[in-house]
Amino acid sequence: MRPSHHDTEPGARINWRIVKHLIPYLLESRQRVLWALACLVLAKAAILVIPFLLKNLVDALDGADLAALAPTLLLGMVLAYGGARFANVFFGELRDTIFGRVTERAMRRIGLQVFRHVHALDLDYHLNRRTGGLARDIERGTTGISFLMRFFVFNIAPTLFEITMVVGILLFNYGAGFALITLVAVFSYGLFSLYATEWRTRFVREMNAADSASNTRAVDSLLNFETVKYFTNEAFEAERYDRELARWEQARRKNRLSLFGLNGGQALIIAISQTAMIGLAAWQVRAGTLTLGDFVLINQFMIQLFLPLGFLGFVFREIKGSMANIENMFELLAIKPKVVDRPGAGQLVQTRGAIRFQDVSFGYTAERQILHGVDLAVSPGEKVAVVGPSGSGKSTLVKLLFRFYDPDAGCITIDGQDISRVTQGSLRQAIGIVPQDTVLFNDTIFENVRYGAPDASDESVREAIRLAHLDAFIDSLPAGADTLVGERGLKLSGGEKQRVSIARTILKRPPIMVFDEATSSLDSHSEQAILGALREIAQGHTSLVIAHRLSTVVDADRIVVLEQGRVIESGTHDGLLASDGSYAALWRKQQNAQD
Incomplete structure (x- = not known):
């Protein structure tokens, strides 16, 4: 049996090489990416200008002769400040809107790729898979891909660029002390976030494994609803499901406590560094080497610096979580079918x-x-x-x-x-087949018949229904051929499902017909009716029964x-x-x- 893709060790390191799978999707929409990057540069330029506008405004208001301050100059500085604030938000939103199309297209392409890949895998894989867990892995993986693409391009690199600019401004304008405090704070914050996030990734994995297991248990139980009822095992199924939920609850608690430790450590580093910066600035204002406007500028830069830095910590945590989420999906894509x-x-x-x-x-x-x-x-x-x-x-x-x-x-x-x-x-x-156990899609009878040849005309479908002697049954239904058959066709009897299967095969019109114990689950009356239909459709075809x-x-x-x-x-x-x-x-x- 092929190993399950849920067997990843909780403490295993993330495989960063999966990031290379995202590059082709970025290159495919390179023009949009470039426009989005241009908006990013404009947004960052606006946010770097804001502290200088504030400094000039405060220094002007703190001047000895306020009466001499021209109203137009004051109004211009206020409007410039407002314009910079608006430009920062506007270009940020425009960037997200432009880049949204890139991530949506990537999610669609990768989702389709996984879907096709799973259908291409051999029967042996599908006999061993767990449907609920597989669906949850794919769902989390495609969502994680959107996050990775967005934040690798627009958060990590721009934040590093902003940190470099702030450190440079502080160093050249205000001396090495402010720049040194900023660098120490950034490196401390980065190293702590890196190691703490690496440490808590195992809890994210445990939580995902528990989530997939509980979802698998629920889907498996619901698909076998009738069997549960036959054996009055509702309480047994609820107990098994609750055991999986208890594992999920415990994994969530560990994840939450580890997140508390990470957030607390990051907050402590930010508080210490901001206190040191404000203290040094206040001391220099008191000494007369800095103006009140300089104090506001430094304070504003620290706020602006630690907002993205704090967000960088969040992004790094989410990237690690997203990598853990999509790892299973790429492991699935790496599985090679035995039959190719x-x-x-x-x-x-x-x-x-x-x-x-x-x-x-x-x-x-x-x-x-x-x-x-x-x-x-x-x-x-x-x-x-x-x-x-x-x-x-x-x-x-x-x-x-x-x-x-x-x-x-x-x-x-x-x-x-x-x-x-x-x-x-x-x-x-x-080859056409009428199997022993016909499984139908949760759609109408008409569309289930059309599944034999999806491009067939309505008239061809109706003809196939007539040849399968399904028309009398359909006429007896209030909704006729538009009757929904339920999940896996549970609303129809065995004989009715077999007739749908026969109609489906008639519509396909293959030269070879296979009947795999097609009447073994039917009563004698239904069997004779189905056998008559099978003899009719087998005429002129090679048949293996x-x-x-x-x-x-x-x-x-x-x-x-x-x-x-x-x-x-x-x-x-x-x-x-x-x-x-x-x-x-x-x-x-x-x-x-x-x-």
Whole structure:
């Protein structure tokens, strides 16, 4: 079994290399990024001008002769201050608006990439996945990507630029003391934030793992709602869910306490450094070396510096959290499917629909060998049934024909073409299936039928419904074909779902039809009705029928008996009964059971 992507150790270090995945999305919208950066520069320029405007305004108001101060000059300074404030906010908002399109497009592209990738993964992955946890990982990952792109470009680099400018202004205008206090404060704050955030990342991971586990438990329980009811296990399910929620609650508490420690330490560093700066400035004002305007300027710079610096700490924490969130998603993207199209694989050329299993051996694991050198040929237009006891490998043949798995030995051909050398898409387009358990989408009956050929016209869908003898049932419904079938088609009976599946396959019109125990879960009345529909749609098609009930395949052109992964008998129904072998014994057993 492939390792779960939830197995990441809580204390493991973040893989920063995943940032490189974001660069192509920035380059794709480079023009918008450049416009957004221009707005950023203008916003930062405005915020650096504000302290100087304040200084001049305070010094002018603190002058000895206020009466001599020209009203127009005073008004100009006030308006300039207001304009700088507005420019800072305006260009910041404009920057976010322009760049929003970049992040939204990236979220869409990456979300689609993950969705396609998960669909491209082999059946083995999907049999082992946890739907709820996977959905939550993808949701958190795409949200984290938006955060990373926005704040890497617009917060970390600009904040470092602003710190450099402030330190330079203080050094050249007011001496090394103010610059030194600023540098010490910035480095102390940065180092503390780095180590403390690295330390608490494990709690973020633990919280995410607990969140995914609880969500998985809830989704799994709700999908199996009927089973829970059958066994009156509501209290048992609630207890299991509460255990997962308790783990989540504990992880959240650890995360919250660690956040308190981080915020407290950062606040202490800011308070000490601001106190030192204001104290030094006040001392120099008292000594007469600085004006009151200089005092206001230094104070304003400290406020403006620690606002982004404090935000930088938040950004760094969130980036670490986002990296932890999207790490699982990129690990998912790194999983390689076991079944892939070969380089240069061509399209399957559909001509007659002849199928050949040639000396095919297969096992899901080395210890669990299912098929042993199976030879089976289905001629064009022929109806071949494969029967045998449970576990003999009947349904495995279907999985191999659809290439959900590749055989360990031997090959499978359609019209002489090795299916491993053609694209999976063209292969599956040539095969229609009516499965044992039809699962429908939570949509209308009409749209579930159309799923067989999404581009089909409404008239074609109605024709497929008529050929599947589904029209009488639909006419009896108040909403007709617009009736919603419920999640996984739970509002329909087994026979009704099978008819929808048949209509769906008729609409697809493939040259090869597969019926995988399509009537095994139906009552005898529904079975006979469905069998009649299956015989109709199988005419003129190559048909492979996997059957448990032998009575459903007595009209097959040929019946192949599979036992322990080997073909032991083959022939017509009458011929196999006459030879009095395994098929005849199985037939008598089923007939006696019915009696």
